[in-house]
Amino acid sequence: MKNEIIIWIFKIVISVILLQTLFFKFSGAQESIYIFSTLGIEPYGRIGSGIAELIVVILVLIPKTTWIGALGGCGIMIGAILSHLLVLGIEVKNDGGLLFSLAVITFICCLTLLYLNKNKLYNLLKFK
Numbered sequence: 001m002k003n004e005i006i007i008w009i010f011k012i013v014i015s016v017i018l019l020q021t022l023f024f025k026f027s028g029a030q031e032s033i034y035i036f037s038t039l040g041i042e043p044y045g046r047i048g049s050g051i052a053e054l055i056v057v058i059l060v061l062i063p064k065t066t067w068i069g070a071l072g073g074c075g076i077m078i079g080a081i082l083s084h085l086l087v088l089g090i091e092v093k094n095d096g097g098l099l100f101s102l103a104v105i106t107f108i109c110c111l112t113l114l115y116l117n118k119n120k121l122y123n124l125l126k127f128k
Helices: 002-027 030-039 044-061 063-088 098-116 118-125
Strands: none
Touching: 002 030, 002 044, 002 063, 002 098, 030 044, 030 063, 044 063, 063 098, 098 118
């Protein structure tokens, strides 16, 4: 029971962070347009990453597909973290590193969910 509560806390953290950023991506907020223009993938990268993040949230919240969502979330967050480290910088438009911090938190939560669902991953990878 205690483990289940911890799992749901991680799911909620991931979902709140990703759903909150979706509003800015889909509404065409200045910060989102700046980020994806700097990366050279505006508007398709902004909309595409928003759709991918929405899919991750849905998969993370469904118990049978949590590990798939967490795996996808790890991939998306690695892209976000590398974009910050290699192109954008930690601080984007004087945000104090907030977006970078949220990407790191989401990545850690997704990694934790993958670890907590490691039995499902091991069963998937077993060869008979």
